[in-house]
Amino acid sequence: MPSLLTDPFLQLPTANSVNVVWFTEFPGENHWVLYGQKLENKVTANTTQLTRVREDSESKLEPKYEQLTQRDIWRHEATVTGLNYPQRISYQVVSLQEGETVSSQQFTLTGKPQPGTPLKILLTSDHQLMPMTAANLQKVAETIDRVDAVFLAGDLVNIPDRASEWFDDSRGGAFFPSLQGKAHYQLEKDGVTTTYKGGEIIQYAPLFPAIGNHEVMGRYSTEKPLGRQYNDAVPRNKSLIENTSDLTTIKNNSYNSDTYEEIFSLPGSESEEKPYYAVTFGDIRLVSLYITNIWRTPELNRRNLPARYAESPTDFNHPERWGYGQHIFEPIAKGRKQYQWLESELQSDEFQQAKYKIVMFHHPPHTLGGNIVPPYTSPQQTIQRDSNNEIQAITYEYPKENDYIIRDLIPLLETAEVQFVYYGHSHLWNRFQSDSGMHFLESSNVGNSYGAHTSDNPRTVPPNSPDNVAVGNPNGLEPIMPNIDPLQDETGQPLSYIASNDITVFSVLDTEQGIVSSYRFDTRQPDSEVIKFDEFRLGR
Numbered sequence: 001m002p003s004l005l006t007d008p009f010l011q012l013p014t015a016n017s018v019n020v021v022w023f024t025e026f027p028g029e030n031h032w033v034l035y036g037q038k039l040e041n042k043v044t045a046n047t048t049q050l051t052r053v054r055e056d057s058e059s060k061l062e063p064k065y066e067q068l069t070q071r072d073i074w075r076h077e078a079t080v081t082g083l084n085y086p087q088r089i090s091y092q093v094v095s096l097q098e099g100e101t102v103s104s105q106q107f108t109l110t111g112k113p114q115p116g117t118p119l120k121i122l123l124t125s126d127h128q129l130m131p132m133t134a135a136n137l138q139k140v141a142e143t144i145d146r147v148d149a150v151f152l153a154g155d156l157v158n159i160p161d162r163a164s165e166w167f168d169d170s171r172g173g174a175f176f177p178s179l180q181g182k183a184h185y186q187l188e189k190d191g192v193t194t195t196y197k198g199g200e201i202i203q204y205a206p207l208f209p210a211i212g213n214h215e216v217m218g219r220y221s222t223e224k225p226l227g228r229q230y231n232d233a234v235p236r237n238k239s240l241i242e243n244t245s246d247l248t249t250i251k252n253n254s255y256n257s258d259t260y261e262e263i264f265s266l267p268g269s270e271s272e273e274k275p276y277y278a279v280t281f282g283d284i285r286l287v288s289l290y291i292t293n294i295w296r297t298p299e300l301n302r303r304n305l306p307a308r309y310a311e312s313p314t315d316f317n318h319p320e321r322w323g324y325g326q327h328i329f330e331p332i333a334k335g336r337k338q339y340q341w342l343e344s345e346l347q348s349d350e351f352q353q354a355k356y357k358i359v360m361f362h363h364p365p366h367t368l369g370g371n372i373v374p375p376y377t378s379p380q381q382t383i384q385r386d387s388n389n390e391i392q393a394i395t396y397e398y399p400k401e402n403d404y405i406i407r408d409l410i411p412l413l414e415t416a417e418v419q420f421v422y423y424g425h426s427h428l429w430n431r432f433q434s435d436s437g438m439h440f441l442e443s444s445n446v447g448n449s450y451g452a453h454t455s456d457n458p459r460t461v462p463p464n465s466p467d468n469v470a471v472g473n474p475n476g477l478e479p480i481m482p483n484i485d486p487l488q489d490e491t492g493q494p495l496s497y498i499a500s501n502d503i504t505v506f507s508v509l510d511t512e513q514g515i516v517s518s519y520r521f522d523t524r525q526p527d528s529e530v531i532k533f534d535e536f537r538l539g540r
């Protein structure tokens with residue numbers, strides 16, 4: 001008996017249509033969506049096969065994969081038309097395999113909302129199959145009547161080419177099951193185990209992601225483990241290939257986000273490799289940018305990986321092993337292609353007339369988290385040689401005054417009167433506001449936390465390096481104290497952030513009054529209520 005690998009989810013809504021996407025482990029003879037009040041209409045799906053998804057011995061699957069193995073997964077996408085917001089109609093997907101049909105349950109869908117419609121938008125990020133992700137999404141579904149859309153600020157899984165992380169990781173917390181209420185993640189706290197199923201969210205609400213560092217694979221290999229390939233990205237101008245314009249060859253020798261782009265239908269990205277986009281949804285103009293760099297360890301020789309501030313001495317004479325520091329995948333510096341695209345987007349009628357101007361990307365402009373260091377700029381390499389021309393050191397510096405987000409992007413967004421900048425990456429909750437009133441929110445304490453770097457917990461930075469700030473938000477703004485019910489430290493002082501591996505956080509934008517509310521749930525007390533601890537209103 002065939003089964004579907006996922007439930008359906010919604011993509012690319014327009015005024016009168018929406019795309020329905022699902023996955024199977026068989027090509028099938030035919031795939032279609034039934035829709036309408038009595039499922040009286042039928043539309044056939046277009047089927048493609050994912051090209052890069054694989055498993056390896058680190059995959060959490062039973063039985064285990066002994067070696068790197070291609071995983072055969074097919075994606076089906078059909079456009080349901082004739083929609084009329086706010087009317088919701090039923091739908092169900094059907095796949096036909098060797099004469100047998102397999103169907104999903106029935107869900108409902110609708111087209112894109114008109115301006116003026118009150119909407120609830122889930123703001124989430126950094127799922128990565130972390131321990132609290134399924135609990136978080138389950139509490140979202142229990143707390144919010146209907147989520148109208150999901151804005152996901154990157155880092156959906158850990159290794160994007162490992163199929164099981166998207167679909168069927170045996171720990172029960174893969175990406176799709178968690179966002180479709182089909183997870184079965186067992187979370188143990190203080191000797192009590194609770195099984196969380198996630199939330200039935202994206203069957204009903206379109207998902208708009210931004211690309212994070214965990215959506216980007218490094219150099220392609222048919223032998224190396226997937227984790228190794230993930231970490232093996234090099235800048236495209238250092239990829240040691242010459243004289244080719246073949247994009248696949250370039251990607252295979254540098255980095256690519258093909259799996260991410262094959263799984264999602266991103267607005268406006270049909271024709272070129274461009275995982276940044278803008279979309280209008282009700283009163284919102286959402287601009288989703290490609291702002292992320294590779295993460296490298298601050299310590300030399302940790303896990304045999306290339307490091308953030310230096311190359312390992314054992315690699316000095318092997319440039320093919322160099323990591324080139326925390327290089328940026330898609331430039332955002334002034335004058336570069338993405339920046340120019342953003343300039344024209346910010347001047348468009350769609351942007352300027354929108355009631356809520358929101359920009360989402362992965363890398364934090366303001367945070368107490370760890371990943372704001374080093375500054376977001378291209379690494380400057382220095383090679384020191386001795387009198388025999390032998391390499392003595394290869395180091396990387398990241399001049400803070402060249403931080404492209406702070407130097408180039410934020411002034412552009414301020415001028416365009418963006419009200420709200422939403423991001424992730426450091427796995428904590430904190431928010432900020434600029435002098436002009438632009439709001440900044442990192443709501444990435446979803447599945448776990450990597451901590452807040454206050455004075456008792458400084459970041460790991462090189463000595464005597466003013467470019468790398470160990471404590472607080474390097475970019476100046478002070479975190480804003482939650483205004484309803486902040487957590488407290490051991491001495492009873494209120495905390496301006498949440499950085500917890502026990503308490504999970506989610507945030508929701510309600511467009512009726514432009515209010516962003518943040519909620520926390522303590523997984524040590526599975527029967528406890530979700531607590532709203534902060535809210536702020538978009539405006540300048």
Ligand SMILES: [Fe+2]
Pocket residue numbers: 155212213214362424425426
């Ligand atoms: Fe990240």
